[in-house]
Amino acid sequence: MTRNEKKQRRIRQLKIRVISTLLIFCLVIVAGGCALIEKNKESKKVVRVNGGVVEKTKNVADNSENTSTETKEETSKTEEKTTKDNKRVIDPNKPMIALTFDDGPGERTLELLETLEKYNVRASFFMCGTSLSRNDIKVEEILKKMDELGCDMGNHTMDHQSLPTLSSQKIKWEVEGVNDLIKKHVGHGAKFVRPPYGAGIRDKKVSKYVKAPMVCWSVDTLDWKTKSKKETIRSVMNDAHDGDIVLMHDIHGWTVDAVKKIIPKLLKKGYQLVTVSEMAEAKGCKLENGKPYFEF
Ligand SMILES: [Zn+2]
Structure with missing residues (x-):
C-alpha cells in the first residue's frame, strides 16, 4: 500500500467514526424524547368520582399522598354541611366513606x-x-352525644359471641339485650346489627332472629391486631374508597388517635364521612332486615 493509499484509508476510517458518533448521538436524543413523552402520559391519571370526572396529576411511581395536586373541587371540601333543621346535606355525586x-x-x-x-x-x-x-365510663353521656349528633347506633350483641353457635332464644337475648340498654338512655334501640366476627350472616336462624339489617364491612383496618396508630391510618388511607364501610374499634386509644388524623386527610381527599344509613340513602339502597351489607 502506498503512502497516499494509507492516508486515504485513515481519512475514510475517521469519516466512519465521525458519522457513527453522530448517529449514536441522534439516537440517544430521540430515545430520551420518547421516554419523556411516555412519562408525561403516565403521570396524568383520570380519576372517576361518582360519574363526575376529576382529572388530577399524580406521580404514579410515588404513592405518597403529598405528591397529588388535587383540583379545586377536591380541596374546597374541608367540612360538611347541614341544613337549618340540622339535617346533614350529603351529595350523592361526591364520594363518601362510612x-x-x-x-x-x-x-x-x-x-x-x-x-x-x-x-x-x-x-x-x-x-x-x-x-x-x-360503670367506669359515662355511658349515658356518650349515648346521648351519639344520638344528638345523629351517628348511627348499632348492635354488636350482649357478650360478643359467634351467633350461629347459639340457640334461637340466646340469639334473641343477645340482640334484644343491647337494644334495651341503648333504649334506656336515648329512648330507642339500635338501627342495625353487626354480628361478632361477621359470623352467621348467611345463617337462616341468625337472620331470622337478628331482625335488623346486618351491617358488615369492606375495609378491615385490623387495628386490634396492629395496635398501631400509624398502621391504622395507613390502612384507611390506602384501602378506603367511595362506598366503603371501614371497620375500627373505638375501645383502643391508638385508633382514636388515628381517627384524629384520618378525618382531615379523607376530607382533604374530597370524601364525605357519613353514617351507614346516610350512605345507604345517598346510594339509593333500601336496607332490609336479616340481610347483610358490606359496602354501597
Ligand atoms: Zn367485635
Whole structure:
C-alpha cells in the first residue's frame, strides 16, 4: 500500500467514526424524547368520582399522598354541611366513606365523638352489652352525644359471641339485650346489627332472629391486631374508597388517635364521612332486615 493509499484509508476510517458518533448521538436524543413523552402520559391519571370526572396529576411511581395536586373541587371540601333543621346535606355525586367502630363504648368514645363534631362528620357505632354496662365510663353521656349528633347506633350483641353457635332464644337475648340498654338512655334501640366476627350472616336462624339489617364491612383496618396508630391510618388511607364501610374499634386509644388524623386527610381527599344509613340513602339502597351489607 502506498503512502497516499494509507492516508486515504485513515481519512475514510475517521469519516466512519465521525458519522457513527453522530448517529449514536441522534439516537440517544430521540430515545430520551420518547421516554419523556411516555412519562408525561403516565403521570396524568383520570380519576372517576361518582360519574363526575376529576382529572388530577399524580406521580404514579410515588404513592405518597403529598405528591397529588388535587383540583379545586377536591380541596374546597374541608367540612360538611347541614341544613337549618340540622339535617346533614350529603351529595350523592361526591364520594363518601362510612367509618364504623365496634365493641364500644370505651374510655375515649366521647373524645372521638367530639372529634366528629369538630369536623362536622359522622360515624356509626356497633356497641356491646358488656361495654354498655360499664360503670367506669359515662355511658349515658356518650349515648346521648351519639344520638344528638345523629351517628348511627348499632348492635354488636350482649357478650360478643359467634351467633350461629347459639340457640334461637340466646340469639334473641343477645340482640334484644343491647337494644334495651341503648333504649334506656336515648329512648330507642339500635338501627342495625353487626354480628361478632361477621359470623352467621348467611345463617337462616341468625337472620331470622337478628331482625335488623346486618351491617358488615369492606375495609378491615385490623387495628386490634396492629395496635398501631400509624398502621391504622395507613390502612384507611390506602384501602378506603367511595362506598366503603371501614371497620375500627373505638375501645383502643391508638385508633382514636388515628381517627384524629384520618378525618382531615379523607376530607382533604374530597370524601364525605357519613353514617351507614346516610350512605345507604345517598346510594339509593333500601336496607332490609336479616340481610347483610358490606359496602354501597
Ligand atoms: Zn367485635
